[in-house]
Amino acid sequence: MTLGRNIQKIRKEAHMSQEDLAEMFHVSRQTISNWENSKSYPDLETIVKMSDSFHISLDILLKEDLVMVKTFDNEIKNTRKYARALIAIAVVFALLIGSFVIYSCVYFSTKSKLEGNFAEQLKENQFYKNRDGYYSMNYSDDIVYSVPNQAMPRLLDFSLHFPVSNVYCDIDLEDTTVEIIWEGDNDFSASAVSKTNNKIVGSTAEFEENDFNDMQKLSNELGVSEKEISEIIEKGNKLYKDFYSK
Numbered sequence: 001m002t003l004g005r006n007i008q009k010i011r012k013e014a015h016m017s018q019e020d021l022a023e024m025f026h027v028s029r030q031t032i033s034n035w036e037n038s039k040s041y042p043d044l045e046t047i048v049k050m051s052d053s054f055h056i057s058l059d060i061l062l063k064e065d066l067v068m069v070k071t072f073d074n075e076i077k078n079t080r081k082y083a084r085a086l087i088a089i090a091v092v093f094a095l096l097i098g099s100f101v102i103y104s105c106v107y108f109s110t111k112s113k114l115e116g117n118f119a120e121q122l123k124e125n126q127f128y129k130n131r132d133g134y135y136s137m138n139y140s141d142d143i144v145y146s147v148p149n150q151a152m153p154r155l156l157d158f159s160l161h162f163p164v165s166n167v168y169c170d171i172d173l174e175d176t177t178v179e180i181i182w183e184g185d186n187d188f189s190a191s192a193v194s195k196t197n198n199k200i201v202g203s204t205a206e207f208e209e210n211d212f213n214d215m216q217k218l219s220n221e222l223g224v225s226e227k228e229i230s231e232i233i234e235k236g237n238k239l240y241k242d243f244y245s246k
Helices: 003-013 018-024 029-036 044-053 058-062 066-124 209-213 215-222 226-244
Strands: 135-138 143-147 167-172 176-184 187-194 200-203
Touching (some): 003 029, 003 044, 003 058, 018 029, 044 058, 066 226, 167 226, 176 226, 209 215, 215 226
Antiparallel strands (some): 135 143, 143 167, 187 200
């Protein structure tokens, strides 16, 4: 006997009309008619409810209806596949959330440390905010060190460093202006520009790695005394370490 006939038999034995059964399972009368004529089948949830409501085992309810049994079996398998897929998605989602929480903790800890140290160094070295928005320190009447106004990138930029980590030094000489830029610990470049025609008259662009430790060569190239350029480079290295290497 097919599932449709079993449903019809159950309904009639319970002295229920198709309308009564439809109301019981929250479907239309036409749906009940289609079930009884095997034009369509109830879903798994409805079949289980029907089994419970009329105290009939699923084996008896589905007996001899091979098409419905196969459909039932396929739906169970698909449900299991969906369940496994949902579990996998949930695990991946949990890992992503966990990773983001860990990253957020690291980000805010790093932000507090870097920005706190930056503010502390500004105060200790007596930097002031200049008209260009940078912070400057007057090392002497003709020598000024500067650093950018630093702030950490936003959380979702996924960066744990300042956008730019530089220290600048401007030296005002009689005929030239010398600019030195630190981009790392003991990693700098320098150039001397003529005040007369704004042309570069000295530069470290062609220096080999060892040349940056040769203060005499650096002095000759930039037009700054060896003693003074040595002190300037030493101070710039220290400032870079204080601002960015702690």
